[in-house]
Amino acid sequence: MAKESLIYGIRAVIEAVEAGKSFNKVFLQKGLQGDLFQQLEGVLRKASVSTSYVPIEKLNRLTPHNHQGAVGQMSPVNFVGLEEVVESALAANKPALFLLLDQVSDVRNYGAIIRTAECTGASGIILAKSGNAPVNEDTIKTSAGAAFNIPLIKVDHLKDAVYYLQASGIQVVGITEKASDSLYEQDLKAPLALLMGSEEKGIHPSLLKLTDARGSLPLLGKIESLNVSVACGIALYEVIRQRLFAPPAAAQ
Known part of the structure; x- marks a missing residue:
């Protein structure tokens, strides 16, 4: 380990x-x-x-x-640069799919997110150098080793990463319960980055304002939020569903 x-x-x-x-x-x-x-x-x-x-x-x-x-x-893994990973993702024969994590501080949630992102073929995971969970033994274990198989990118400020992604033709979609439209109504087939916030604070308002689109996940029970790793998994697999199997629900 x-x-x-x-x-x-x-x-x-x-x-x-x-x-x-x-x-x-x-x-x-x-x-x-x-x-x-x-x-x-x-x-x-x-x-x-x-x-x-x-x-x-x-x-x-x-x-x-x-x-x-x-x-x-x-860190037991080496972090890579944003620009080189974005260039590689855009040159690939499939649309880019990034994750932006804002203040996800629980190492097990982080590890679970890494595992799901790797399973869905995500291009990379981007987070700020401070305020997020470290990659440690628990992260590696929870990721089932996926942390060694997917690019992990640390940046000084997530805002700068959002600007760079958008300038590179990659749409940024915020996953938030504050969105008026469901994630299932968004077209997720283009190159994109999903922006996820922590369970306690959600996405910071200054970041949320920069997004190209926002989508919520239906909550039909009494609990007002999902575990962030679960929400991330749902969102990633909706992207896969649209890209591989069907148009977005709103277009049917």
Whole structure:
């Protein structure tokens, strides 16, 4: 089973970041000073690596070694660049299908989403570098290893990813209970990206405003929302249904 690797020591973390290694998070000792530590902070900011300032006791629990006030949790998978994945998807012999995840913070939900996305042949999964679930041992396990078989893309800001996708001819469809139209009424056969939000907060309003279309999933019971991984699976398979088997319901 793939696990997060720990890198400890200020200089070691700096070199790993500058070498382009993927980090889930870097823990820094609260209140630490010094030129080298400030250099590390600058490198982490420039690379948009998620950081957390913690007491020294937390770092001591992470590793028994001399951590010098810095411990990095590396991701077991390598993230890829948005532009190269989009170019590859547009050159393929099928319409592009991306997922945009906004603040999906539960690792098991994230793993389940990765698994379904891989099963439906999605082109890639895009999420922001901060505020989302990491790819760790639980994510890998829940994905049944699919995390190694689908491009995972981290960006500084999801807004920029939305703009880039739209400029590339890929429609962005928000899946939200606030939509007046059902997802089943949308034409999902063109190249597109499905935008999903967290169960607690949904899609951020500033992102929702940028979407080309919005679709809701019917909720006929008393519960007001679906588990995000379940909603994602339903939406992905509606795309597959339309592309492989039938026109959208509204056109029948």
